[in-house]
Amino acid sequence: MRVLVSGGSRGIGAAACIRIAEAAASRGERAQIAVCGLGSSEPQEEVARSVRALGGDAIALSGDLSNVDVAPSLVEAAVSEFGGLDALVANAGVASPGTICNLSVAEWDKMFEINTRGAWLLAKHCYPHLKQSRGAACFTSSMSGHIPHAGSGAYSPTKAALNMLAQTLALEWAPDGIRVNIVSPGMTRTPMSENLYADPAIKRAREDLIPLSRIGDPRDIANAIEFLISPLAGYITGQDLCVDGGFSKSILSHIPGRPSSKP
Template sequence: MPTAVVTGAGRGIGRAVAARLAADGAEVVAVDADAASVTEVAERIGGRAVVCDIADEDAVAALAGSIDRLDVLVNNAGIWRSATLDDSSRDDVDAVLRVNVVGTWQLTRALAGRFGPDGGAIVNLTSVLAEVGGAGRGVYPASKAAVVALTKQMAVEYAPRRIRANAVGPGLVVTEGTAGEFADPGLQQAIGSAMPLGRLGTPEDIAGAVAFLAGPDAAYVTGQALYVDGGWGVNGSAFIANAVLGYIQSL
């Protein structure tokens, strides 16, 4: 049975990824800074819960010490601060980069030695905003672009150890973390309908892509970023802006 570590597993996309990998037969180590949520997830999927802030070097070292063997690492944990660049504080910037970039690097470095001689897979969560940007997102898009670059570097450096590294970039996905932006059902419907594929994404959409990149069907795939965004990155930005404007004008 393969062992998979999933960070940010307490809610949203991380929870869906943990459930999908468990359903596919993995022994999942669910990691999150929130003890209550990650314990509930681990109990539900039959995995193991570990409370860890990936930005905390000591906590990461303790997590690594509890892992004997690893086949899949999913670096999903991340944060954002919704603000313009001008309105972002230094604390906001430091926090986003510390978790999204430094935390991803730190945890991967700590766990890379746990992969066996047959290697395995690393899947990092980026965002479509790494490619298209987004008003009022501060340094979050930059942090996710850095994750793409970090993924490519991992692919190069870990290839001799048969460890593949890829990234999955979600588009607009409704989770606990984003629900506040879609609290108005009418606005949610307007934006979803304006997407090229006609709907917003679900955590399960992202979990399917992660499972593919983590599994044997992607055995010859490394250093890639797969955007699971319903077409947003192709032509969605204009659609979304028009949808929001049209909905506001209809009120």
């Protein structure tokens, strides 16, 4: 399993790299993973060492996906190292709070450049290699791509656009045997959200809203990503799997006076 993982240096991306290596080893295969991240290569290299410890092979790559030249260079490096690709995990993303009308053009563009355009460019340059391997792609979106999230700046619009991008690719690539799916995390404890969950009151209040009564862990999302790019999901494409402990389906439960399943 030869996989390029963007945003692979921490959080969901790092957990996905490790889970892919574990699953490959359980199948008697050897994972080969390009761990891509932003800035210093040391966080990526740390994840790469974990992959190697599980019997896999890994390289650490760096680049800012807001630069249009980065996506093709990442793909080229991965293909040069591994001789091809079997899967793309387009996980890199950024979030920046703000109200829509107070965003600057630069802030709006930066979010779309990384969250949406960066994923498109990775897919575009991975396509010939995934066509050759009849591989798969998984895009990390968000429940915020389904439900508008006021105050999140351009984040919800970028994720909604990402969802449509992935679903369009699923149809366009199906004749080539390439599967494309989406994982939409709910509330998940990652380095990006750690400052919130360090507050016990906020953590408890959020847990109380989730039917499964806990905050997601990056490994919860990684399990879904690994499944969707694995042979077990060989007849699944164009799907958006919301991994949120049931939160996004529970909105009516929060209306005062309505029946509740909670004792």
